[in-house]
Amino acid sequence: MTKTLMNRIVLTAALAIAYVGVPLLLGGNAYVLGLIVAALTIAGVAVAWALLGNLGGMVSFGHAAFFGVGSYTSAVLAMKLGVPVFAAMLLGGVGAAVSSIAMLPALRLRGPYFALAILAYAHIFQILATEMTAVTGGAGGLLSIPRFPTLLGFEFGEKLGGYLIVLTIVVLAAFAYDAIRRSTWGLALKAMHDTEVATRVVGVPSTHLKAAMLVLSAFITGVVGAFNAHFISFLDPDYAFSSGWTVLPIAAAIFGGYRTVWGPVVGALAIYLVDQLLFKPILPHGHQMILGVLLCAMILFSPGGLMPALRRRPVKENRHAHA
Amino acid sequence: MLELTLQALFSGLLAGGYYATVAVGLALVFGTMRVINLAHGELVLLAAYVAYAAETNYGVNPVMAIPVALVIVGTASAIVYALLSRINQDREINSLILTFGLGIILTNAILSIWAADIHSTSDPWFQDSMVIADTLFAMNAEVAAFIGGLVLMAGVWWWLNHSWQGRAVRALSSNRAAATLMGVNPRKIEILSFLIAALLATFAGFAIYTGKTVFPALGHVLTVKAFIITVLAGMGSIPGVLIGAIMIGVIESLTVTYLSASLQELAGMILFLVVLFVSPSGLFGGGRALAR
16 A cells, blocks of 8 residues: 555655646757657657557557558648647647558557558558648648647647646556556456456457547547647648657657556657757767667567566565566 | 560560579578578678679679679678577577668668769670660660579579488478478578578669669569569479569569559559468469468
C-alpha cells in the first residue's frame, strides 16, 4: 500500500511541476518550450505505441500513418469546412481511428508480419496524401493551417498554450492506458500475452480486444498528429507521414519502458531533449544514430526499459511482471 | 505500345534478379533463426557504399572492391548475429526492435560518412547500353547483375540441397530440436546463414551501385521489399523467391511505365497486403514458416 501511495505522491508532484512549475520557469524561453512541446508530441505517440505493444502484444512500424491521417483530417476540416480547431483536433483522432479499421485484417498476422503490414499501410497513406492533390494540396502541402484560438482570454495559439494542450493530451492518454491496464480488459489482454489459445478457450474475445487496442492507439496518435498540425500550422506528406513519427516514439517507449505507463513519456522527454540539445550540434547529419545505439543497448541490457531498471535497484521485483 | 510493354517486362525481369539476391539472404536467416533481420537492407547498402568509396577515393574499379566489401559486410553481419543471439527474453518483439535499431545505426553511419547525396558508378562500361533484340535495351551492369545473381543463387541452391551444411540449414529451419539431436550445432549453422546472407548482400549492393543509384534511405526500402518478396514466395524455396522477386520487379516497372514513378512502391505494397490477407502462406504454398 505504501508503494502505491508513494507513486501517487510522485505523480501528483510531477503533474504540479508540469502544469505550474514549467510555465512559470520556462514560459519566457520560447526555444526550450518549443523543444518540450515537440518532445511531448513524441511522448503522446509513444504512449499510444506502448499501449498497442504492451496490451495488444503488437509491434507497429507504422504509427506515422495514424499521425499523418490525424493531422490531415484535422487540418482539412478546419481549413475547408471551418470546423472549430479543438473540435477538428478530436475529429482528427476519429479520422485516424477510422483509418485503422482498414488495418483490422492485419490483426491475424503475428510479429514481423503485423509490423511490416502496418508499415505498408503507412507508405500507402503517404502516397495517397501526395496524390490526392485536390484535398491535401499534394506534395506542396498545406500552408497557414488555423492555429488554436484564444479562449477565456488565454492564447492557446502561443507556445505556452500549445504546451498546455499537448501536456493534457499526453496525461489523458497515459491515464487511459493505466485505466485499461487495471480493468478486466487489461487482465484479459495480459492473459492473452501469456497464452492466446488458452485465453480464447475460456471465452475471451481476443481479436475484439486487440482490435479495440489498435483503434484506441490510432485515435490517440491521430489527436497528437492533429495537435501538431495546428501548432506548427504547416503540413506536407513527407513531413506528416515521416518515418520519424515512428522511429522516435519507438525509441522513446523502449528507452523509458513500454510496459510501464509513464516510461514512454519520460523516455520521449529524455531522448528528444538529449538528441536536440546534445547530439544534433555535434553530429548535424546522422545524429539519429544515437537513437539506434540507445535502442539496441536498451534491448540488450535492460529490455524492460529505464523505469523498471531504476525501480529494480531498491525493491526486488518479480522480473517477469509485465502488462 | 507493345514495345513499351516488352521493355517494361524486360527491365522488371532484370530488376527481379537482384531483388531476389536480397530476399534470399533475408529468408535464409529467417529460416535458421526465426528472426526477420530488419538491418538486412542496410547491409546491402553498406556493400554499395564500400564500392563507391573504393571508386571515388582510390580510383579502383568497383569489381575490385568486392573482396573488401565482403569482409566488411561479413563482419557487420556477424556482429548482428552476435547481438541477436544475446536476446533470450520476449525474443520475437525484442529481436525485431534490435535489428530495427541496428538498421538505424547503419543508415546514419552511412549518412554521416557519405552524406545524403545520390551516387552511382562513374565507370562508363557499366552504364553502356546493350541491345538485346531490336527494341529491347539494357545497361551492361543490369545484365551482368542478373546473370551473376542467377549463378550465385544457383550456387546457394545447390549448396542447400547437396552439401552437409546446407542440409543442416534446412534441417534447422524445419525442426530445430530434431536437427540439434541429429548432431547439428545450431550456433555454427546460424552464423553460417548470416555469412551466406552477407555474401548475397554484398553482391546485391554491388549490383545496385553499378546498375542503379544508392542513397542512405535505400536500405530500409530494400529490407521492406525483400520482406514483401519472401511473403509472396512463402519463405520456402529459392526458385519461389526468384519468381516473387521478378513479379515485384515487373509490377514496379509496369507501374512506372504506365502510371507514374511515384506510384512504384504502392503497387508492391498493395500486392503484399492482398497476399497477406488472402493467402498468408504465400503464393506458392509450402509456407510452413509463415503459419507458425
